[in-house]
Amino acid sequence: MNPANSAIKASKGDKIFMFIVYLFLAIALVVVLYPLIYILSASISSPKLVNAGEMWLLPKGITWDGYTLVFQNSKIWSGYLNTIIYTVLGTALNLVVTLPAAYALSRSDFVGRTFFVIIILVTMFFNGGLVPTYLVVKDLHLINTMGALILPVAVSVWNLIVARTFFQTTIPRELQEAAQIDGCTNLRLFTRVVLPLSFPIIAVMALFYGVAHWNSYLPSLLYLNDAAKYPLQMVLRQILVLQEMTAETTGAAISGDIAKAMNSKAETASLLKYAVIVVSTLPIIAVYPFLQRYFVQGVMIGSVKG
Amino acid sequence: MDGSLPLPTKLAERASLGKRIWRNWELYLFVAPALIYFILFHYLPMYGIQIAFKNFMPAKGVMDSPWVGFAHFERFFHSYYFWDLIWNTFGISLYALAVGFPLPIILALAFNEAKNGLFKKSVQTVTYAPHFISVVVMAGMIITFLSPSSGIIIKILEWVGIDAPQFLTDPRWFKTVYVLSEVWQSAGWGTIIYLAALAGVDPQLHEAAIVDGASRFKRVLHINLPTIVPTITIMLILNMGNILGVGFEKILLLQNSLNMESSDVISTFVYRTGLVDAQYSFSTAVGLFNSVINAILLILVNRIAKRTSETSLW
Numbered sequence: 001m002n003p004a005n006s007a008i009k010a011s012k013g014d015k016i017f018m019f020i021v022y023l024f025l026a027i028a029l030v031v032v033l034y035p036l037i038y039i040l041s042a043s044i045s046s047p048k049l050v051n052a053g054e055m056w057l058l059p060k061g062i063t064w065d066g067y068t069l070v071f072q073n074s075k076i077w078s079g080y081l082n083t084i085i086y087t088v089l090g091t092a093l094n095l096v097v098t099l100p101a102a103y104a105l106s107r108s109d110f111v112g113r114t115f116f117v118i119i120i121l122v123t124m125f126f127n128g129g130l131v132p133t134y135l136v137v138k139d140l141h142l143i144n145t146m147g148a149l150i151l152p153v154a155v156s157v158w159n160l161i162v163a164r165t166f167f168q169t170t171i172p173r174e175l176q177e178a179a180q181i182d183g184c185t186n187l188r189l190f191t192r193v194v195l196p197l198s199f200p201i202i203a204v205m206a207l208f209y210g211v212a213h214w215n216s217y218l219p220s221l222l223y224l225n226d227a228a229k230y231p232l233q234m235v236l237r238q239i240l241v242l243q244e245m246t247a248e249t250t251g252a253a254i255s256g257d258i259a260k261a262m263n264s265k266a267e268t269a270s271l272l273k274y275a276v277i278v279v280s281t282l283p284i285i286a287v288y289p290f291l292q293r294y295f296v297q298g299v300m301i302g303s304v305k306g
Numbered sequence: 307m308d309g310s311l312p313l314p315t316k317l318a319e320r321a322s323l324g325k326r327i328w329r330n331w332e333l334y335l336f337v338a339p340a341l342i343y344f345i346l347f348h349y350l351p352m353y354g355i356q357i358a359f360k361n362f363m364p365a366k367g368v369m370d371s372p373w374v375g376f377a378h379f380e381r382f383f384h385s386y387y388f389w390d391l392i393w394n395t396f397g398i399s400l401y402a403l404a405v406g407f408p409l410p411i412i413l414a415l416a417f418n419e420a421k422n423g424l425f426k427k428s429v430q431t432v433t434y435a436p437h438f439i440s441v442v443v444m445a446g447m448i449i450t451f452l453s454p455s456s457g458i459i460i461k462i463l464e465w466v467g468i469d470a471p472q473f474l475t476d477p478r479w480f481k482t483v484y485v486l487s488e489v490w491q492s493a494g495w496g497t498i499i500y501l502a503a504l505a506g507v508d509p510q511l512h513e514a515a516i517v518d519g520a521s522r523f524k525r526v527l528h529i530n531l532p533t534i535v536p537t538i539t540i541m542l543i544l545n546m547g548n549i550l551g552v553g554f555e556k557i558l559l560l561q562n563s564l565n566m567e568s569s570d571v572i573s574t575f576v577y578r579t580g581l582v583d584a585q586y587s588f589s590t591a592v593g594l595f596n597s598v599i600n601a602i603l604l605i606l607v608n609r610i611a612k613r614t615s616e617t618s619l620w
Contacts, residue, residue, distance in 0.1 A: 104336035119341070
């Protein structure tokens with residue numbers, strides 16, 4: 001190795017190339033980061049300045065009224081609470097169903113595993129479609145119940161395969177056989193030997209499933225008709241997309257001082273929007289940098305063909 | 307318990323099918339909940355597809371509703387919106403594929419070249435992040451940013467001196483808005499799988515190339531890129547197989563009566579006719595048509611990939 005030599009030889013063209021690479025990455029950084037910072041800034045800026053286009057990057061005319069509005073809004077609170085319930089229960093169910101199945105399917109001495117795997121993989125490419133699925137959910141009397149948000153998404157095929165690949169490649173088979181020779185049943189083997197060694201995949205599964213539940217709106221749109229049961233995303237849909245700034249969402253909740261500070265309903269509305277985006281996304285964005293490596297790990301395990 | 311037969315012949319038969327199943331009976335309990343789930347929520351709906359060929363009446367149920375053959379399909383094929391739906395569905399997917407597919411690859415190659423420092427790590431962390439923004443918030447952001455009166459993107463365009471179009475109400479802009487927001491949200495996350503593949507590049511190839519005087523760019527082009535071609539192929543096949551299933555959730559949220567002529571795709575149409583208008587059979591027929599085309603595309607692309615590059619899903 002003679003790094004000096006190769007560095008000199010390649011310098012000109014390589015320098016230009018590296019400059020382009022870093023420029024490209026810098027542009028990507030700015031393009032992705034700017035909207036995120038803008039929302040954060042807009043959520044604590046005077047809506048008048050934001051709407052007039054005077055707030056470009058950093059907050060101007062700092063006000064916390066947007067957050068006050070969010071915290072006074074009963075719909076957002078109940079949505080938050082519902083989402084937490086659905087996420088916790090849903091994720092727990094996901095893990096309880098996915099992990100044992102993935103483990104069983106990872107065992108080469110499990111008679112019939114190819115059959116089970118095929119049955120499961122088929123559903124990745126063919127499905128009944130919206131209406132037949134809806135009819136099944138309806139026939140099971142799940143419409144307008146929590147079950148409709150949790151049961152139809154009890155297992156994700158992708159996650160199941162990822163977990164299976166993990167068990168196959170990470171937990172030494174010899175260890176399992178040794179435990180079995182010592183008289184360990186499959187149940188004990190799974191709970192006492194395999195699971196304690198599987199923290200990374202349990203974390204990955206909990207994260208993937210948890211985020212999916214937190215962000216999900218379609219099942220509630222399809223299967224819920226009682227607004228009191230709406231998860232956060234459905235409340236957000238009303239505020240952000242349908243722009244339903246009803247008296248309940250804005251006017252009624254505003255205290256005298258705030259009402260005075262607000263010149264128009266539209267301003268209130270836009271302030272509330274930015275704040276609500278931050279408040280709803282914050283839990284995920286806040287923990288995400290710490291969990292990033294688990295997420296990445298999950299995708300990587302999945303990409304190793306199972 | 308049949309341990310009461312310690313005969314030599316029995317020992318030889320130790321691995322007989324029945325015994326192998328019996329020895330692991332608990333594993334069947336392990337898969338049972340998942341299996342019940344797949345039967346209930348995936349295979350039962352597949353059975354329900356037959357209502358596409360029937361006039362489904364809720365009172366009579368799936369079994370007893372009268373058969374009508376291909377009537378619903380014919381109605382769909384002859385409807386005036388048929389070609390619009392096809393054009394929008396294919397248009398949006400192919401547009402998204404053309405713009406959104408190469409970008410993660412280029413980004414991953416750039417990440418791979420960059421030095422493993424704070425800058426690289428921050429760019430990665432930041433570009434992965436939008437992946438975790440919910441589709442509702444994403445739609446909310448698009449609507450807010452493109453608001454004609456106060457949207458920041460409109461303001462930026464004005465500042466640059468461009469007359470900003472009515473992005474969300476002008477049908478000509480819908481596809482672009484959809485595709486670019488999709489790229490913003492998912493390009494970074496999409497790099498992970500390619501980075502994993504790039505980690506497998508043999509360093510000796512690079513060393514040999516350096517000795518031969520290859521420039522960095524040449525090495526990326528002739529060593530790194532070819533290494534990830536199998537991964538690219540698999541991703542392309544998977545994407546093609548889902549071409550008619552494009553971003554249903556986001557399109558549904560961004561759709562309005564003014565952009566409908568360019569935003570209505572098969573899946574949103576299925577939702578509207580099926581669950582909003584309760585035309586169960588007709589909507590199921592349209593959905594089935596969609597799935598069949600998807601399956602054909604998947605098989606076709608897989609076959610082409612197998613012939614040309616020896617990489618395929620199966």
